[in-house]
Amino acid sequence: MTPLLTSLTRRLGAGKPLGSLRNELLRWLLVPLVLLVAVNSLSAYNNGLDAADVAYDRALLASTRALAERVSVKDGKVVADVPYVALDSYETDTLGRIFYKVTGIRGETVSGFGDLPPVPANVPRSDAYPALVRFYQADYRGEPLRIAALLQPVYDDSMRGIALIQVGETLDARRGLSRKILMDTLLRQGLLLLAVATLVWFAVRLVLAPLMQLKGEVERRDIHDLSDVDAALVHREVRPLVGAMNGTMSRMQGLIASQRRFIADASHQLRTPLTVLKTQAQLALRENDVAAMRAIVGSIAVTTDATVHLANRLLTLARIEHGGEAAALQPLTLDTVVRQVALELALPAVQKQLDLSLDVTGTAHIDGHPLLLHEMISNLLDNAIRYTPPGGSVALRVSATAAGVLLQVEDSGDGIASSERDKVFRPFYRAQASLAAHQDGSGLGLAIVRDIAVLHGADIVLADGAGGSGLLVSICFPLPKVASGGDVERR
Structure with missing residues (x-):
């Protein structure tokens, strides 16, 4: 699915619950299909009418030619030798009535219905037939007629000219055929639509069967069964x-x-x-x-x-660990939090006669959670004060570098053996040197520090202190995200 289609789908479905997938598929398949069938039916109906008109016009032209063959010149007059039986066949028909008129060279009515509508001046000659014929429609005696007007040359030794033969037919037969074409078209297209809809319904049901099978498997599972679902069950x-x-x-x-x-x-x-x-x-x-x-x-x-x-x-x-404190990070200065923690724990350091120092270089802008950072630094400083012998030193350092903001806590205590530095981040694990110095620890301090550092995207490293003694904890925080324009992004 393209991003545009995904966005459109979200906008169409926003604010309302989605319904049945089967009904949705059927609706999107059948509604366009019904529209296409309707358009196709209209096209087929129009094509049928055009074919019927061509056939009826050809028959009408044949009648006009047959009548034209009976038109001749005798004694200087145009005459139409139309026997009574032929005339009767022209005047009546099983499906419609036929009217005719023969007009002589001088515009006189030779035979037929003299009041038959004349040929309109703007009717073009038909190019479909090799004859001088024009087709037009007109109302006659309250009924619409389709009229063929044929120009027939007539001549003898005394005169020559063009006679006009008009044969008109009522539209009853054409209308009957049109209704038959319409009903046949609707019946065929309706049966086709019913067949296609049935096939689409079975196809959608068949395609969605794996999803129903997946649904049944998930529903039948035990409440404690969280194993993977077999992806091969579905498309x-x-x-x-x-x-x-x-x-x-x-x-x-x-x-x-x-x-x-x-x-x-x-x-x-x-x-x-x-x-x-x-x-x-x-x-x-x-x-x-x-x-x-x-x-x-x-x-x-x-x-x-x-x-x-x-x-x-x-x-x-x-x-x-469970995300309860995963609130949105906010811009802050790390040295402000460090100063606050140092003031809070200054008294225990003084009581233990420790040299507590704070060194801040630059302004340490980061994106962080103030309460969690306070908890992390408190744990680090509390551990440093707790496990540093009286008369020792504890140093806090914050510096802003091109790679990020570096926080360091260094003490002159017994440190942590290199073989245990990966283990001390586990909850309740305590290093041997810590157990020897204090029996009342919980083994959670560094686990909390590690989790808070991970939450902030920071890297934490344990190393030996100055001169190879004590412990140096280094935490490198990423620089805050910068929005366009160079300002720190407010997330």
Whole structure:
């Protein structure tokens, strides 16, 4: 289908639901067919009338010639030797009546009906016959006539000239034949239309049978069966649609598998802190010492904070993975978000006696989601502060380059072994150095960072920090799309 036809189809179908495909095909096939049959019937009818007129005109000319052969000159007068029987045959007919008139050289009426309409001055001679004949129509005695006017030379030893023989016929016979031609044409074309419509109906039904078979197979499937549909069941033109269906079901399979995996991982991760909370609550209920009870309640508060932190990260990861935060990106400056996060986490860095620095080069324009970028940078900076020993350093750097906007977070901690750098982006996976330093991590921080970077079309790379120690996280964001005129496009 061409783009023009696709656009036209969309405009015709916009704003209203599509009906039956079978009815649509039949309508587009049969309506033009009916119009073509109607045009063909009219053409056939007109051709039949033309053929009938030619035949009747030829017969009328033959009668005129037969009468002309009986016209002669006797004693200086034009006479028409028309016997009574011949005259009767001219005056009456089984289908119509015939009138004739013979006009002499001087314009006198020799024989026949003297009041027969004369030949109009503007009637041309017929070129269809080798005779000086003119055909015309006129009303006579309240009836329309078809009249043949033949010029017949007459002569003898005393005179010579041209006589005019006119033979007119009523149109009853022609009209009867016209009605017969019309009825025969309509009957034949009607039978043809009925036959073609029946064939078209069976053809459309046969062509759509594979689609009905596909419909039945999909309906009979189990609710959990998302396997591919066999594209060989349908015609080649429909296979792209089946391919798109299979692609959608494949994505649904991945989404369902992701949801199941997330539920399993979340239940596993939440089971331990919830069990600890329950145990601590039971201990508090059995404890009579106020001081000991306060200590247990303090532990419950710490466990609750850790559980809330874990739940929040799980929810954030779920929203990102399942498209819940896939809002339209908007133009912003990345260094503004970085400064805000640095101010929010400056206190933990100061409490840990870390050297927290921020270096911004140029204005970092990107297209992004402010809340997600804030979450990503917070995770990176929180991890850097958490896993950097007291007295260490954490550096934030933002720079605008020709290739894109580069965000770097570097710390002087234990880093991540190169063999584990691909694994740490998996949910709940924790590097060995992280496990040794902190037992209370969730293993979701870098997974969230990776998903947000992918959502923004950014590349993320883990490397060693300065001097081969610590960890350097580099994220390169693409430049914002530029509309015509050089301004940043507002999407």
